[in-house]
Amino acid sequence: MNSLKGKVAVVTGGTTGIGYAVSLKLREAGADVYACARHEKNFTNGIRYHELDVRKKESCRRLYEDIMAAHGHIDILAANAGIIADSMTEKMEEEEFDRVIETNLKGVFRMVRLIGPQMERQGGGAIVTVGSVVGEYGNIGQANYAASKAGIIGMSKSWAKEFARKGSPVRVNVVAPGYIMTDMLKGLPEHLLMKFVEKTMLKRLGRPEEVAEVIAFLVSDAASYVTGTVIDVNGGMRL
Ligand code: NDP
Numbered sequence: 001m002n003s004l005k006g007k008v009a010v011v012t013g014g015t016t017g018i019g020y021a022v023s024l025k026l027r028e029a030g031a032d033v034y035a036c037a038r039h040e041k042n043f044t045n046g047i048r049y050h051e052l053d054v055r056k057k058e059s060c061r062r063l064y065e066d067i068m069a070a071h072g073h074i075d076i077l078a079a080n081a082g083i084i085a086d087s088m089t090e091k092m093e094e095e096e097f098d099r100v101i102e103t104n105l106k107g108v109f110r111m112v113r114l115i116g117p118q119m120e121r122q123g124g125g126a127i128v129t130v131g132s133v134v135g136e137y138g139n140i141g142q143a144n145y146a147a148s149k150a151g152i153i154g155m156s157k158s159w160a161k162e163f164a165r166k167g168s169p170v171r172v173n174v175v176a177p178g179y180i181m182t183d184m185l186k187g188l189p190e191h192l193l194m195k196f197v198e199k200t201m202l203k204r205l206g207r208p209e210e211v212a213e214v215i216a217f218l219v220s221d222a223a224s225y226v227t228g229t230v231i232d233v234n235g236g237m238r239l
Pocket of ligand 1: 014015016018019038052055083130131133176178181185
């Protein structure tokens with residue numbers, strides 16, 4: 001594993017599911033990891049919890065300022081926090097649309113707006129945003145979620161250009177998972193999950209650790225020439 005010793009990493013939504021697998025992986029590689037979310041978690045493995053609600057500008061700023069006061073630099077951002085609020089478009093309330101966009105899309109914007117320029121100032125850093133197979137292909141009942149995840153791809157490609165324009169090695173990439181076994185899938189009926197499995201080449205769902213491996217690679221120096229790209233981690237899925 002590539003060493004991340006001396007690096008400070010922020011993982012939004014880092015307390016459960018894919019985000020927790022990322023926190024663990026980065027910690028194993030030696031980084032100082034802040035797993036950030038709304039609900040507190042106590043870790044005994046060296047991962048630090050910090051409160052964060054990406055829907056609130058002040059909460060994002062507090063996190064940024066606390067970590068900067070403690071370390072003076074932030075080297076890695078895994079912008080992973082995300083939610084779903086599914087329903088057919090005709091029945092989708094504007095509140096449901098806005099809540100998903102506020103969290104998944106604007107939440108990423110808020111974090112990158114603070115941390116991206118800081119990485120430029122300090123002379124480098126790596127950002128990975130978490131998209132979805134749904135942002136690439138669309139999905140019935142997920143217009144709000146698909147919009148947020150497609151938007152993440154456009155924002156991230158823009159940032160890859162923006163933060164590199166002064167010759168600074170700040171890299172920005174998107175990881176787009178397929179269907180991964182986490183709490184997010186809990187509400188889905190078995191027959192629907194099986195339908196998704198059938199659409200993968202590998203004929204199975206993914207594990208959070210399989211996404212974390214790719215994110216850990218992307219934020220490491222092993223990926224020093226990789227930026228502005230979308231990496232699918234979906235078992236060969238086409239929706
Ligand atoms: P989980 O529901 O397991 O975890 C979501 C995490 O986000 C939790 O830590 C949650 O903590 C945090 N979170 C939610 N809202 C906020 C908020 N407003 N501010 C800060 N943190 C928040 O989901 P997954 O691990 O499955 O998903 C992680 C990412 O991967 C998401 O962006 C999701 O869209 C994406 N993804 C997931 C797929 C899957 O199949 N599981 C497929 C494709 C993409 P708390 O509630 O305490 O705030």
